[in-house]
Amino acid sequence: MEFTSACPTVTECGFENLRSLKVECGAWIGYEHTSFCGQQFILERGEYPRWDAWSGSNAYHTERLMSFRPICCANHKESKMTVFEKENFMGRQWEVSDDYPSLQAMGWGNNEVGSMKVQCGTWVCYQYPGYRGYQYILESDHHGGDYKHWREWGSHAQTFQVQSIRRVQQ
């Protein structure tokens, strides 16, 4: 089946689950549960022949993709956001506009980020260096781009641990 807009429940489109997919155009977010809940999976253009092609490496193993939606505000060239050491936009801050496979290699002090403000574009933050582990997708047009605690960007790891960050490509 071909989709050009959000699908809140794949089972209502005749699927029990999704086991492979192709992104023909644009960038999308897949979700573990219906109604855009649970673990997030960034889906850029290309072929995903099996579940682990989009899941990445996650401690919490689940083979479900029950809803998905397109990303509206991805803008690879103009992307900009600010990362903060502490929650609520406190502590040391750093403006980023590029991809960072290792925040620590670029001088960030530890393996955590307290809060983030997205000024432009869509970003993916990852638990581990090199774009691995849980994926958290942050958009400038959601929450006004403000993510002031890990509860606002993703709850699975239940930690501030963020070790790599990159822009989403449309």
Added chain:
Amino acid sequence: MEFTSACPTVTECGFENLRSLKVECGAWIGYEHTSFCGQQFILERGEYPRWDAWSGSNAYHTERLMSFRPICCANHKESKMTVFEKENFMGRQWEVSDDYPSLQAMGWGNNEVGSMKVQCGTWVCYQYPGYRGYQYILESDHHGGDYKHWREWGSHAQTFQVQSIRRVQQ
């Protein structure tokens, strides 16, 4: 134990296996087998508290890291390489000097790359979009930077499938 140079066999250093690690400085490659063989894992600065922190998502599941070595020629800013449609540097070609979470989104015709020439720096190529799946590390100071067939960059997937590419950060 702290390491500042290559380790061809972790068992000869008193380890049975490695289950967690921290990269304090530089970029490294971890290998599934001794003597720098088998599946490759790019290791940039940061904390890897469990096996799946460095493994990424792989169809072929192995929990071993038996050798590792530092990368000498990583150069994030000056990195440059050419990707070719066909093996032996034939067919359509494209010079890249940036990170591409989706080669297809940037106009590459399909989900495969036939061969690659690394002019400068160290690169990681991935089977799937968004830096997922098997990791193949390509260095300008190995094989003279020439990788003319998938057998020269990694043999696990046994396919030319390469859907994302990025520079290594030191």
